Amino acid sequence: MSTQHPPQPSPDSWGPGPAQPLPATKPTRRKAWLTHGATAIVALLIGTAIGANGNDTGNPPTASEKPQAVETTTPTTEPEPTSTAPETTEAEPASPAPETTTSEPTPTKDPGPASTFAGDGEYLVGEDIAPGTYKTAGPDDDFGCYWARLKNASGEFDAIIANNNLNGPGRVTLKKGEYFQTQRCQEWVKTG
Numbered sequence: 001m002s003t004q005h006p007p008q009p010s011p012d013s014w015g016p017g018p019a020q021p022l023p024a025t026k027p028t029r030r031k032a033w034l035t036h037g038a039t040a041i042v043a044l045l046i047g048t049a050i051g052a053n054g055n056d057t058g059n060p061p062t063a064s065e066k067p068q069a070v071e072t073t074t075p076t077t078e079p080e081p082t083s084t085a086p087e088t089t090e091a092e093p094a095s096p097a098p099e100t101t102t103s104e105p106t107p108t109k110d111p112g113p114a115s116t117f118a119g120d121g122e123y124l125v126g127e128d129i130a131p132g133t134y135k136t137a138g139p140d141d142d143f144g145c146y147w148a149r150l151k152n153a154s155g156e157f158d159a160i161i162a163n164n165n166l167n168g169p170g171r172v173t174l175k176k177g178e179y180f181q182t183q184r185c186q187e188w189v190k191t192g
Helices: 029-053
Strands: 070-072 101-103 121-124 130-137 146-150 158-165 171-173 177-185 189-191
Touching: 146 171, 158 171
Parallel strands: none
Antiparallel strands: 070 101, 121 177, 130 171, 130 189, 146 158, 146 177
16 A cells, blocks of 8 residues: 655646736825825924923913013214225124113112001001101090000900000000000001
């Protein structure tokens, strides 16, 4: 008994065979639109990313970003004399840039403690209100005007230096470091 084997292919017939040229195809209109549209979207995204990294964030500028006033002074120059010499092709030296100076804002003077005040409250003399003599027209309602000079702001009874209930106009002299408490009084105005 003999066994037969199927015939073996020759090495020349292995593989798909010689490469056949593909037929030339023209891109479809739809493919062209997709390609160009995708390119446009990518360009838009890149432009947006670049713009987002810029200095303009859309927020109002902070104090350090606000433009400063700049005063510009230009040096005066005399006009150059005209000459009848023929023109030359040499470059003239550039004129110096004008000098710039920055104008600093003038600081405002601290007005200090108030010399008039109204309303209920407790004020530190020398810090909240100026020391001196104050007067009031009296109570701002039917219950009377109460005032007190105090050694400190503890709220304790023994902190009272002097106090009074006014039914009409009144005066009080306040010293630096004291506290002054007022309730239901019209405006206090410094008179001395």
